Amino acid sequence: MRRPDGRFKRLLLHPVRSLPVGFLAVILLGAGLLLLPQARTDGDVDALMPALFTSVSAVCVTGLTTVDTSTFWTPFGQAVILGLVQVGGFGIMTLATLLALLVRKNLGLRGQLVAQSETQTVNFGDVRTVLVRVARIMGIFEVTTAAFLAVRFWIAYDSSPVTALWHGIFHAVSAFNNAGFSLYSDNLIGVAQDPWIIVPICAAVIGGGLGFPVIIALMRDGVRFKVWNVHVRLTVYGTLALLVMGFTLFAAFEWNRPETLGGLSTGGKFLAALAGTVFPRTAGFNSIDYGAATPETLMVTNVLMFIGGGSAGTAGGIKITTFLILGFAIWNEVRGRDQVTIAHRSISSSAQRQALSVALLGVAAVIGGTLLLLMLTDYSLEKVLFESISAFATVGVSTGITYHLPPGAQWVLMALMFIGRIGTITVASSLALSAKPRLYHLPEERPIIG
Template structure:
């Protein structure tokens, strides 16, 4: 009998694995568990915010404000359709704070950590889920990484809260309880890059106060670096020769974007009365610092972006879309994605087949992943912008800014969020959810029936460019 016939007979005789249902694969696959967990917490948070004890008034629409606020808090964005300071009660503020902490730390990460504390161990599925959400490189690191992430988050938030509490107590409020609550709330909101504030004008009233702006900016940058970078910095310190490619890209990229953002913001807004022109010299420096830090997915604002120049808004769009570091509380396509694509383009221009960064080669799979993240992000922003243009009467400039702010989980707005119809709010909620979970994760969760291809097709080279 020919060899091909024997192979065919063996294949037919071999038992075929039982196929799982789509629902089973959706519930058991770690990558798909993360969106479901976020969705469940959003629904629970919205339900709590709908309670009468959560809002100051008893009249008016509550379903959409509660749902939008819950999505914005869990996705650590900061876009709001109602005034956080006056619409919600202290209980509502506490619910928002818990949602921010859950969204920033990672819902599945927190659940896995609690399981570790209770049972002292986690199964394979738990390790896979935690690895997916924390970007841990191998299973042996999962347990230690979870505890390190928790310690780092609590430590930075505690230091920031202490600094803010002292300032609120000494300069703004003589009530220790109020000062402590405001310090803790804004510290958690800052480190998690959420942008929620307990003041109707956000941080505009503190635009010239370095004891408020600088601690918040420091917490925003720390949260935006990403937990892997923070852990590596604690372990390796300033020994640059030991820095990984990811660490170099994130740190150098962050410094460059902060300096470039400061320079551009100051150049465009320094003497404009609508933004920085009426502030003192120190206030202008603080305003320019905030103008480059807060768009890095933090969502706070110390100036009115509705009065900013189109040039400022355009550069802010770039900062928002790029975002911060991977596996942290920041949004956007991430610095590493942006720089890997930049190096790939540079090496292609130079005619080099292999992409190298810091004397290390970057695999084609990483380049494909970076390209996918960037293009899916562009597609999400373009699609969201088109939908917003269809359901609102605002200009492309304002709508594009709003769409990028939502997708990159930034929360900065030109002031149109309050006036959007319900259909536009649904678009922004979809963008926030997609941006927080990640376009790759959402796409993987949707593509339940995908299977690996067991053969290669003939190659063909289309003309590029």
């Protein structure tokens, strides 16, 4: 088996250093392109902060904006944004997968054989295979979604073939990469009752959010549940459970409210409720005005955003597997079991510690960002917390305050987007790579808990 060259492997062996630097370089390049006069409809406007904020949001596939994408940026500027989204999505998906494979390579021979049997995935040496498969998956999802959307935009909305194709491509790439950028000033509110647009976008969002390893497993194994490994089961079942829970609660809280779902047809309400539970994980599109939503809906959305989607995909958040591993750990502790088991498999203590670390660091980032935004703005805790979670989880939905934030608050959101996008991957990978077996055990002591 051909091993990767030493320089490439050394780069992957230092993910905390290489991943942030690479993303920062792309962000600066994107900001530079958006600062060009031909990228803006008004070339004389000071666009330093809008360009930098938009570039961070695009590369981190978030979707938060301080300007109207459809009117502030020219087609050239919109193409730059789309390119940044594609690079950010492809880079995260690829690097996350390669880092996961690297973590497995760091195991001993017995551990590698067990892990390969469990994951049924490619070997670390097959770097080219990983890249080709990721590109192929992205291409299939994006081309298929773009075709559906382009035809619908052309037939139903009197768009020219060129405009319809451009809108289809833009929204398809934005959807699969869970970015949430839209070429409409009201995002997707104007097409909230159109299933030919909402359903393909939702499908692309879910596909990108599942993660590359899960997509490969589903393509290979289909619905043969018994051969699914723990990661696939957690991701698929967790996604379905969150979709059902989110849909039920969203519909219950907003069904008869004229500010959100009340004015829609019955079919439109179901469609908007579906979008309301899919988009927060973590696409950033919105088919309702979240500024008019109830506090209960915002709270449910906060939970969905913070959990996010699947690992090694284009979604953000702390990830479904992280959340469910912690949930199973609590459940087994309540039942008095000294071992955490999922689907007749035990979960190592190191995996549990990594999940706990990622979750608590996420909580710390959100709390810190929320506190800073409260200090820098006059908005309520409810709106500021929503914005912080949306930025950290790289979601992109907003209650409408992003447009009015001062520069200091915009810097806070940019930091949250950057940390949220690369933080969970680098932290989890670094913890796994730095794990070393201790040759001795210190005396145990049990502090009082609770």
